[in-house]
Amino acid sequence: MKTYQLHISINGTEPKVWRRILVKADTLLPELHKIIQIVVGWNDTKLHQFVNGTNVFFFDIEDDATAGYNYLMTKLEDVLVNENDLLLYEYDFNENWIHKIILEKISEDNSYKYPVCLAGKMACPQEDLGGPWDNSGLIENFSFEDNEGGSEPDDDYFDEDEIDYDIDFDDDEADFIPKSKKPAYNPNSFDEDEINKILKKTDFSAII
Numbered sequence: 001m002k003t004y005q006l007h008i009s010i011n012g013t014e015p016k017v018w019r020r021i022l023v024k025a026d027t028l029l030p031e032l033h034k035i036i037q038i039v040v041g042w043n044d045t046k047l048h049q050f051v052n053g054t055n056v057f058f059f060d061i062e063d064d065a066t067a068g069y070n071y072l073m074t075k076l077e078d079v080l081v082n083e084n085d086l087l088l089y090e091y092d093f094n095e096n097w098i099h100k101i102i103l104e105k106i107s108e109d110n111s112y113k114y115p116v117c118l119a120g121k122m123a124c125p126q127e128d129l130g131g132p133w134d135n136s137g138l139i140e141n142f143s144f145e146d147n148e149g150g151s152e153p154d155d156d157y158f159d160e161d162e163i164d165y166d167i168d169f170d171d172d173e174a175d176f177i178p179k180s181k182k183p184a185y186n187p188n189s190f191d192e193d194e195i196n197k198i199l200k201k202t203d204f205s206a207i208i
Contacts, residue, residue: 001026003112004076005105008036008089010125011098012132015187019120020104022112025077029057031204032076035115036089036099038198041124046092052079082106095131115199123189 002025009018019039023032029050037044049058050071057071057079079087080103089099125132 001110003107003109004103007102007104009100015122017122020118022116027076029071029074039117039195043127048091051088117192117195120190123187126185
């Protein structure tokens with residue numbers, strides 16, 4: 001079985017959010033969706049679709065059936081055949097996070113038993129902020145010395161109204177949480193080891 005090396009980048013992000021991964025060529029699109037959610041860092045709470053030329057693949061949640069082409073049974077090797085072939089993945093139809101997926105390399109190495117993240121840059125954009133343009137504006141409010149080094153942002157640049165702390169408490173309870181205990185969004189954050197730990201323990205066959 002062939003192994004695909006994919007480069008995934010998110011349109012409109014600056015600095016560019018990207019990941020490089022290894023996956024099996026026979027990976028199903030629903031499995032690829034979950035892989036992308038993990039390696040990029042999304043919450044998997046929005047609708048999504050894949051676009052290959054004029055072919056659109058998505059799952060119709062309301063009708064509990066596929067719409068357009070057969071999303072559930074389509075494999076990655078059905079839509080990406082040759083090196084440099086392109087597949088688009090759109091997440092959140094309101095904010096339009098378009099992911100460009102390029103097949104960089106095809107290998108006969110079948111030793112990988114699960115997807116692997118090889119490299120990447122920048123943290124996943126924050127959800128529900130308006131899309132790529134609003135996210136780029138938020139990043140501009142952060143002060144960090146070096147994109148390569150991933151230094152910590154300056155606390156003075158945090159806008160409390162912009163940051164989604166995602167705390168599962170009632171509003172009254174959240175008021176008593178010290179700000180120093182609230183997680184801060186760091187646009188430089190990217191943890192390849194942590195991503196691979198999650199990929200290794202995820203049962204992608206259970207997704208279908």
